[in-house]
Amino acid sequence: MSSDFEAYEQDFGTLTAEITNKIGRIPKLAGEEKTQLVLNVDKQLEEVRELLEQMDLEIREIPIQSRGMYNSRLKSYKQEMEKLEKDFKRSRIAYSDEVRNELLGDDGSSSESQRAHLLDNTERLERSSRRLEAGYQIGGERQQIVSLVCTVKREREWKKMP
Numbered sequence: 475m476s477s478d479f480e481a482y483e484q485d486f487g488t489l490t491a492e493i494t495n496k497i498g499r500i501p502k503l504a505g506e507e508k509t510q511l512v513l514n515v516d517k518q519l520e521e522v523r524e525l526l527e528q529m530d531l532e533i534r535e536i537p538i539q540s541r542g543m544y545n546s547r548l549k550s551y552k553q554e555m556e557k558l559e560k561d562f563k564r565s566r567i568a569y570s571d572e573v574r575n576e577l578l579g580d581d582g583s584s585s586e587s588q589r590a591h592l593l594d595n596t597e598r599l600e601r602s603s604r605r606l607e608a609g610y611q612i613g614g615e616r617q618q619i620v621s622l623v624c625t626v627k628r629e630r631e632w633k634k635m636p
Contacts, residue, residue, distance in 0.1 A: 479532045479544060486525050486551055493518050493558055500565040512566055519562065522555055 496515045503511060529551070533544045 479529055479536070482525050482529045482532065483547070483551075486522065486529075489518055489522050489525070490554060490558060493522070493562070497558070497561050497565045500562075515562055519555075519559065522558070526552060526555060 493515055496511055496518075500508060500511055500515070526548070529544075529548050533541055533548060536544055
């Protein structure tokens with residue numbers, strides 16, 4: 475039985491390597507070629523899901539004392555599958571910088587002006603933060619002075635009492 479599991483593991487490794495390769499190519503493609511590759515990867519992901527189900531069924535047939543090792547391996551394969559699915563999702567919507575810039579109408583000067591504007595705002599925020607900190611410090615010092623004045627006033631009143 476464990477030989478069947480190991481065969482499934484080999485198939486899993488081969489399929490996931492192919493999928494990873496294809497996922498890396500998807501953002502660089504366009505049109506029909508991209509659509510075909512997406513459909514192909516989707517089909518291979520379904521095959522991987524079926525492999526994981528077969529592995530799970532195979533583990534159920536393994537003696538209880540050996541299941542722990544196989545369960546942990548299956549768990550890591552499932553985590554790898556989740557990562558592949560997330561990467562696939564991202565790759566389908568990813569665009570090259572050229573396409574992104576075309577869609578958003580970005581050019582190099584726009585980016586530079588945005589950066590300069592961001593730096594100006596950051597400096598303004600830092601100046602405001604320093605002013606606020608100074609204000610809090612002055613407020614704290616005033617509170618200490620008022621407290622001291624009140625203490626001195628109370629002491630005078632105590633001394634005046636017969």
